[in-house]
Amino acid sequence: MHICLLVGSFAVYTMAVIEPEPLQQVDRTFVYSRGRKLSYFAGCDYFRLASHPEVLGALSAGLKRYGWNVAASRMTTGNHFLYQALEMQLAGFFEAEAALLVPSGYVTNLAVAQTLTGQFSHVLIDERAHPSLWDAAKAFDTPVLSFRHRSPTALAAVVERCGPAASLVVLTDGMFSHDGSVAPLKEYTAALPSDATLLVDDAHAAGVIGLNGQGSLEYSNLSHRRVIQTITLSKAMGSYGGAILCSAVLRRKIIAKSHLFVGSTPLPLPIVSATLQALTILRREKTLRSKLTQHTAYVRGGLKDRGLFIPETPGPIVAAKPKNSAATVKIQRALLKAAIYPSFISYPNAPATGYFRFVISSEHTNSQLKNLVDALADSADLLRRLDFEHEQTRETEQRNRI
Numbered sequence: 001m002h003i004c005l006l007v008g009s010f011a012v013y014t015m016a017v018i019e020p021e022p023l024q025q026v027d028r029t030f031v032y033s034r035g036r037k038l039s040y041f042a043g044c045d046y047f048r049l050a051s052h053p054e055v056l057g058a059l060s061a062g063l064k065r066y067g068w069n070v071a072a073s074r075m076t077t078g079n080h081f082l083y084q085a086l087e088m089q090l091a092g093f094f095e096a097e098a099a100l101l102v103p104s105g106y107v108t109n110l111a112v113a114q115t116l117t118g119q120f121s122h123v124l125i126d127e128r129a130h131p132s133l134w135d136a137a138k139a140f141d142t143p144v145l146s147f148r149h150r151s152p153t154a155l156a157a158v159v160e161r162c163g164p165a166a167s168l169v170v171l172t173d174g175m176f177s178h179d180g181s182v183a184p185l186k187e188y189t190a191a192l193p194s195d196a197t198l199l200v201d202d203a204h205a206a207g208v209i210g211l212n213g214q215g216s217l218e219y220s221n222l223s224h225r226r227v228i229q230t231i232t233l234s235k236a237m238g239s240y241g242g243a244i245l246c247s248a249v250l251r252r253k254i255i256a257k258s259h260l261f262v263g264s265t266p267l268p269l270p271i272v273s274a275t276l277q278a279l280t281i282l283r284r285e286k287t288l289r290s291k292l293t294q295h296t297a298y299v300r301g302g303l304k305d306r307g308l309f310i311p312e313t314p315g316p317i318v319a320a321k322p323k324n325s326a327a328t329v330k331i332q333r334a335l336l337k338a339a340i341y342p343s344f345i346s347y348p349n350a351p352a353t354g355y356f357r358f359v360i361s362s363e364h365t366n367s368q369l370k371n372l373v374d375a376l377a378d379s380a381d382l383l384r385r386l387d388f389e390h391e392q393t394r395e396t397e398q399r400n401r402i
């Protein structure tokens with residue numbers, strides 16, 4: 001039976017997932033919901049570049065100058081110098097040899113897998129990897145083994161099981177969207193044979209962590225030598241689309257082999273213009289990242305001081321799990337009373353019954369941040385310790401744990 005409680009129109013998910021209410025974002029850090037303006041701690045537009053006037057200006061200038069849709073694959077007549085310009089900028093920003101744009105962050109991993117299919121004896125994947133990595137794992141068309149979330153020891157055990165002749169590709173998120181934790185990439189490389197490849201989905205880390213915002217590789221002090229980094233343009237860059245950061249050789253191979261790349265229309269050019277502008281802003285305004293770090297530290301520190309256990313992670317994501325569905329309803333009410341949108345979500349590889357996830361941005365005000373800390377701290381007795389290393393989800397219950 002599907003159980004679903006409602007507070008106003010806010011769904012409390014238990015067994016079934018229902019379509020969430022449509023929301024209208026306003027004033028960058030607020031949302032209109034049922035006629036009320038509520039603080040919005042959700043989405044992954046970490047620097048609110050999706051509403052930055054310069055990004056919007058580049059979008060409309062791009063529309064006037066280039067039109068909307070090239071309406072052809074880049075491998076036929078749809079190529080344009082602007083795609084190459086953005087790829088060069090992305091390769092420069094992330095210090096990769098090359099970059100290749102694809103239609104969305106989700107399909108970055110699939111395009112890599114389509115290209116490298118047949119090259120590996122085993123795919124090893126973090127049990128809590130994003131669904132786009134699980135879909136890519138299947139597309140490698142070779143046995144897939146999962147390992148315990150963020151565990152180099154578990155990875156080493158799986159490597160051992162594969163035997164000395166194995167050729168391995170390891171799939172993991174760089175920063176996990178459920179709680180902002182980062183994969184121990186350095187430890188993974190130590191646990192792997194020297195010819196193994198890492199495919200890191202850095203959708204959440206790109207632009208956000210690392211000294212220069214280069215993501216989990218920079219954060220872990222790793223180069224692209226053994227690593228393919230995939231990113232979305234829709235989070236830190238507030239735009240849309242995906243990119244693969246890799247060697248020039250792999251870029252050429254993807255162009256030659258990936259049906260997904262060859263057989264699809266590239267991003268609309270105004271989006272490419274907007275992303276170029278977003279990258280310029282990320283490069284120019286270093287304070288965006290430092291503000292994000294300060295805001296995250298303020299919320300984490302405030303909650304800790306008030307006795308709440310919140311996983312200590314580098315990312316701007318705060319996860320909180322209610323004790324039961326009655327507690328969920330009470331917390332939702334408390335958040336609404338504090339004029340905060342109660343972002344209770346159900347997402348693959350997160351707790352099966354849903355959880356509260358608050359995403360901090362560089363643009364929230366101090367009073368919004370304090371309000372969030374106060375509202376959550378007041379609900380402390382309704383929350384239980386959340387530890388994703390051990391948390392069971394629908395997916396992990398179903399999969400064979402190694």
Ligand SMILES: Cc1ncc(COP(=O)(O)O)c(C=O)c1O
Pocket residue numbers: 104105106107130132173177201203204232233234240241242
């Ligand atoms: C880890 C991860 N990978 C890939 C994606 C997909 O990116 P996009 O929304 O650009 O398709 C997401 C988006 O939510 C994500 O969280």
